[in-house]
Amino acid sequence: MKNIKFLSFFWFSVALILTIGCVEQIDLKTISFEDALVVEGTITNESKIHQIKLSRTFKLEESMPRTESNAIVEVIDDLQNTYGFQEERPGVYLSETEFKAIPTRQYQLKITTSNGRSYTSHSTEITPEAQINDVIAVKEFDSNGTEGISIQVSSFNSNGNARYYRYEFEETYKIIPxxxxxxxxxxxxxxxxxxxxxxxxxxxxxxxxNTINSEGIIQTETNNLVEDRVSKFPVRFISKEDFIIRNRYSILVKQYVQSIEAYTFYNILNNLSGSESLFSQNQPGFFSGNLFSNENSEEKVIGFFEVASVSTKRIFVNPREIIETTPSxxxxxxxxxxxxxxxxxxxxxxxxxxxxxxxxxxxxxxxxxxxxxxxxxxxxxxxxxxxxxxxxxxxxxxxxxxx
Incomplete structure (x- = not known):
């Protein structure tokens, strides 16, 4: 995920030399650096091959995060059922078999890196289910007055015990030269x-x-509402000038129900990555997820192992039925x-x-x-x-x- 990569970039113990108002250009370099493991992992109630990503924090002068290869990655439930993961490409681990998270079962992520250090997540239970009722595409204007198509999702949980939601999407568009x-x-x-x-x-x-995946973090919550109802929440805005809606378009929306801990973690991460500059004076510090080192309680581990129920819905859109112009x-x-x-x-x-x-x-x-x-x-x-x-x-x- 783009924002986790941002976090691996962001977290280091550094002193930066910044000269406010100086006209001479300077090269920003990391003066001191703390190497930390970065973990991305979500398992769901879908029976499928699940994915865990491992990387390391990286310095200012480095352009890309360093992947964590040759690790032993396992998800273990409270009945000691073990689901092993194999490295499919550098830093990306896929489960060896299809499986799904089951309600009331507790799950832990266990990682042993190539240097022998081991890491564990807190025991995590899958969140309640909330089904997507509808996904619609409507003509809309964004905050800058740009006309386009807004993709909006609605869902309802009658038990009122979901409340926290995160969204991802995959969009596919037709290309005709x-x-x-x-x-x-x-x-x-x-x-x-x-x-x-x-x-x-x-x-x-x-x-x-062509199919592309969403980037960034999209969240909403219903904690302050009488009903646990998401109503026409915008998950995607596409400008009328965007090439991807020149022809027929489809979007698969994924709704994850989050725990309060996961929601808080992703919300903070989103706020950090949305700041105007990494080098603002109010430089935020490290915030922990639910992973820790088994050998050193002081070692920083970045990321969150999430066990979430998910609901998906796909729609197809003929853009000319919503907006009049055809993008270039x-x-x-x-x-x-x-x-x-x-x-x-x-x-x-x-x-x-x-x-x-x-x-x-x-x-x-x-x-x-x-x-x-x-x-x-x-x-x-x-x-x-x-x-x-x-x-x-x-x-x-x-x-x-x-x-």
């Missing part, structure tokens, strides 16, 4: 006399899909017509085809052609993203997709 052609230009001869031919495209490049394509798509032979005797067209930077779109005018010609050679060519959707996504339709 504006200058796709069913034919590819291929080089027949790359020496004079230069020659090209046209063949049907060998793979699907007209319609693709993600890339500038100016057609060009490279010369087959230029004044130097070279072939810009052949070079572009061989380098794969341009794709054939259509013949560049000609007698009785309805195509408006442009200056240059015999064929109108398009930049790759404007004619081949696989540059921006996958040509495999997701299993859940419906038109």
């Amino acid at each position: 504006p200058y796709w052609s069913p034919y590819d230009a291929v080089v027949i001869s790359d020496v004079a006399p230069f020659e090209v031919d046209f063949v049907p495209r060998s793979k699907e490049e007209k319609v693709c899909y 394509y993600i890339s500038k798509c100016n057609l060009i017509a490279p010369e087959l032979v230029n004044a130097s005797g070279n072939s810009p067209l052949i070079e572009a085809i061989k380098e794969g930077t341009l794709k054939f779109f259509q013949v560049n005018g000609g007698e009785n052609s309805p195509v408006i010609p442009i200056p240059g050679g015999p064929y109108q060519m398009a930049p790759l993203p404007c004619s081949d959707c696989t540059v921006l996504g996958t040509n495999v339709m997701p299993d859940f997709w419906v038109e």
